[in-house]
Amino acid sequence: MDREGRIAGIVCGVARAALRGAGAETLLLIDDGSPEAELCRRWLEPGLPPGAFRAIDATDPAIVESALQPVDAVEAARAVARSVAAAERGLVAGPANRTTLLLAPRSAPDDLLPLGDLWASRVAALTGSWSGPATIAELARRFGGVEHLDAALEAWLHGRVIDADPGLLEALEAALARGRSGRRWPRIVPKLESRTAWIDLGR
Amino acid sequence: MNADGVPTLRLAVLQTDALLEDPAANASTISDAAARVRADLTVTPELSLTGYHLEAAAASLARPVRTGEPIEGVEALAAAEGELVVGLPERSGIGPPHNCAAVLARGRVRHRHRKRYLPTYGMFDEARFFAPGEELETYVGDHGWRVGILICEDLWHPSLPYLLALEGAQVIAVLAAAAGRGAWSGGETGRFASWDHWVRLARVTAQTHGVYLALANRAGVEGPITFAGGSLIVGPDGGILAEAGADPGAVLEAVAERDALDAARASSPHARDEDPRWLAERLRRAPR
Numbered sequence: 001m002d003r004e005g006r007i008a009g010i011v012c013g014v015a016r017a018a019l020r021g022a023g024a025e026t027l028l029l030i031d032d033g034s035p036e037a038e039l040c041r042r043w044l045e046p047g048l049p050p051g052a053f054r055a056i057d058a059t060d061p062a063i064v065e066s067a068l069q070p071v072d073a074v075e076a077a078r079a080v081a082r083s084v085a086a087a088e089r090g091l092v093a094g095p096a097n098r099t100t101l102l103l104a105p106r107s108a109p110d111d112l113l114p115l116g117d118l119w120a121s122r123v124a125a126l127t128g129s130w131s132g133p134a135t136i137a138e139l140a141r142r143f144g145g146v147e148h149l150d151a152a153l154e155a156w157l158h159g160r161v162i163d164a165d166p167g168l169l170e171a172l173e174a175a176l177a178r179g180r181s182g183r184r185w186p187r188i189v190p191k192l193e194s195r196t197a198w199i200d201l202g203r
Numbered sequence: 204m205n206a207d208g209v210p211t212l213r214l215a216v217l218q219t220d221a222l223l224e225d226p227a228a229n230a231s232t233i234s235d236a237a238a239r240v241r242a243d244l245t246v247t248p249e250l251s252l253t254g255y256h257l258e259a260a261a262a263s264l265a266r267p268v269r270t271g272e273p274i275e276g277v278e279a280l281a282a283a284e285g286e287l288v289v290g291l292p293e294r295s296g297i298g299p300p301h302n303c304a305a306v307l308a309r310g311r312v313r314h315r316h317r318k319r320y321l322p323t324y325g326m327f328d329e330a331r332f333f334a335p336g337e338e339l340e341t342y343v344g345d346h347g348w349r350v351g352i353l354i355c356e357d358l359w360h361p362s363l364p365y366l367l368a369l370e371g372a373q374v375i376a377v378l379a380a381a382a383g384r385g386a387w388s389g390g391e392t393g394r395f396a397s398w399d400h401w402v403r404l405a406r407v408t409a410q411t412h413g414v415y416l417a418l419a420n421r422a423g424v425e426g427p428i429t430f431a432g433g434s435l436i437v438g439p440d441g442g443i444l445a446e447a448g449a450d451p452g453a454v455l456e457a458v459a460e461r462d463a464l465d466a467a468r469a470s471s472p473h474a475r476d477e478d479p480r481w482l483a484e485r486l487r488r489a490p491r
Contacts, residue, residue, distance in 0.1 A: 006394055007386050010429045017424040122387060191326070191427050192386035194397070199427055200325045 004126055007192060011114045012047030014190035018091060018112050019052065026090035027112065028081040031055040032074045034131035036095035036123055040114050044093070054090075056081040078109070085111075097123050099150055100132040101189075101197050103139070103175040116189030117196045119154075121147040139175055142168055157195040212348045212374065212459040213285070214415065215242035218434045220423025220451030223254035224264060226291065230277035237283035240454055243346040244286045248421040248434075249318075249355050249380040250302065252277055252291040256425050261332045265292035265300035268315045274305060281310025286344050288352065288419075290378045292333070293317065299334040304352045304378050306342065314342040316352035320360050326382065326428070329356075339363060341370040348373050348459070355379040358404060358418075368412035368474050373464055375414050377405070380421040383431035383449075394449050398431045402443075410441030413468040415459045422451040439467035 001009070015027060027048060031037045037055075045053045057063060058077035081092045094110030099120035101113065115123065120130040120140070130146060140146040143164070152172060155162045162169060189198050217236045221229045229252045237245045249255065253264050266275050268291070273281065280287060286308050293303035293315070302318035317336025321329035341351040351367030351374070358364065358377050367375055385396025392398045401418070409416040415438060422432035432449035436457040447453035468475065 001393060003387065003389060006389055010383070010386055013424045013429055014427055017426070021426070118387075188427050191382060191384065191429060194325065194384040196326070196427070 007118070008043035008047060010192060011043055011190045014188065015044055015048060015093070015112060015114060018188050019048070022091055022111070024085070024089045024091045025052060026085070026088050027053055027093050028085050028090050029053070029055045029093045030074060030077045030081055030095065030110065031057050031059070032077065032095065032131075033059040034095060035127040035129045036097050036115055036131060039123060039127050040093060040095045044114060054084070056084070097130060097132065098197070099130075099140075099146065099153060100136060101179070102153055103136050103179040104133050110187065112188045114190060116187070116198075117192040119146075119150040121145075121150045135175070139171060142171065210347060210461040212244060212346050212415075213242040214374070214417050214436055214457050214459055215240040215245040216417050216419045216434045216436060216445070216447070216455040217245060217247045217251075218419060218422045218432055218447045218451065218453040218455070219247055219251050220421065220430075221248070221251055221254040223256065223425060224260055225254075226252040226264065226277050227279070229253065230279040230289075233287070233289060234279040234282050236452075236454060237280075237285075237287050240456060241284045242456065244288070244344065244348070244350065244374065244376070244417070245283065246288045246376045246378065246417045246419040248290060248419045248430075249304075249378040250290040250292070251378070251419075251421075252289050254425060255380040255421065255430075256428070257292065258328070258332055261292040261300050261302075262294075265294035267295070268293045268303050268305045268312055270312050270314070272312055273310045274307070274312065278310065280307055283307070283310075286313060286346070288376050288378065290354065295334075299332060301336055302329065302333045302354060303336075304354055304376075306344075306350070306352065308345065313344065314340075314350075314352070316340075316354065318354035318357060319363060320356040322356045339366055341367055341372045350374045350376060353377045355381065358408065364408045364412055364414075365477075368414060369477065369479055372412070372414055373461075374459060375408070375412075375416045377416065377418045379418060381431050382428045392433055394433070395431045398433045401431070401433070402435065405435050405437050406441040406443070409437040409439055410467075410471065411473060413439045413464065413471060413474050415439055415457075415464070417455075422447075422449060422453065439464050440471075 056077045058073045091111040093112040097120045124130040140149045143149040292300040304316045306314040323330040351372035383395035388396045390396030390399040418435045421430035434447040436445040444457040445455035
């Protein structure tokens, strides 16, 4: 089995178990038009039982009007997804990648995070690009590319020395501190690697 | 016995996917599968009767495991032929339960092993909910083979298979609930890089001590964890006799032969040449 098929199989297995465990019938993906959302859709739509996958399209201009308290398009999509999930026994899936989950404080309010153990650089390897808040994109640029930022995060996860200049290290540590608040609530992240947020990492 | 009158042992591994906290249902699944394979010794994964992530429920699900007695609530296991090795939390006194492997013959306990090394790092939290075992003994089954049991992390501590080998174990059964890790790189086995370590460990242990090794690993998903599957039966020369994929429900079978055991030990007589008295003396001086 190729790498993508292998990882998709694991993610879909966890998603099916999450639906069973929650007594839910539908997984509602917040489709923000990002490469991560596209990857989630590519894996989950064929990997879940027929009718069990549904995307809430945040790129549809009508989505904002359909949410009760719109903040932005993604938040509106999230509100719609939550509303549908409550009415239709569903779970909400968010497409955030592992890099974003570690560094962005408001990245993880969803029930299932299919890509939560997949670095942004690996999303890019599978889809050609990645997404994240502007602050993380800027941090990645300062590191010389998202793959270098991910390597630094990997080192941090394993308690190894991070090879970066002091200013950059300080920025990374500040981002990690901000990201910690986003990991307060337990979420389901399909475990792919040895150090996984919400499983191996303290909240 | 095979056709030439050489003693044999029909070994089986059931790679099950336990339902969390449902021992009766898991016992029924195991009993049905064991009845189909009709082996002399059938091994199931760690905590195969209850599922792995029990946390505080380990105490409420724990049952006494006493030699000669059945285990309460899993009577379905009495229907299995041969010996059946299952995993469950064991109630023992007023302390925390043990992570236990029970060897059942016709539904009654023949032997038990309490997990000695409880992983409490990374994703593991076993020492919070279980007490470590103090015993390590082999037993001889009705089939006439001497068997030792280990549970998951126990295999990673070389002292334990070593001690079983010193006691004369011919077969080591390992019950495991090893989570898959390293999915991006995949490893040699093709799904999780972490499973490569297990395969190496199983093969080296079998070859080093000249024993058959049956490794039953959990398959399926529990919460965010995907268990790696990949169960194995390894011969005393370190060769893989049977190997499962990742899917729950896989069944492995192999026939252990005394001749093969003797041949492996003759060509690699490392276990024979061990000097436990020297080791005991050296350990007395080892730093602690």
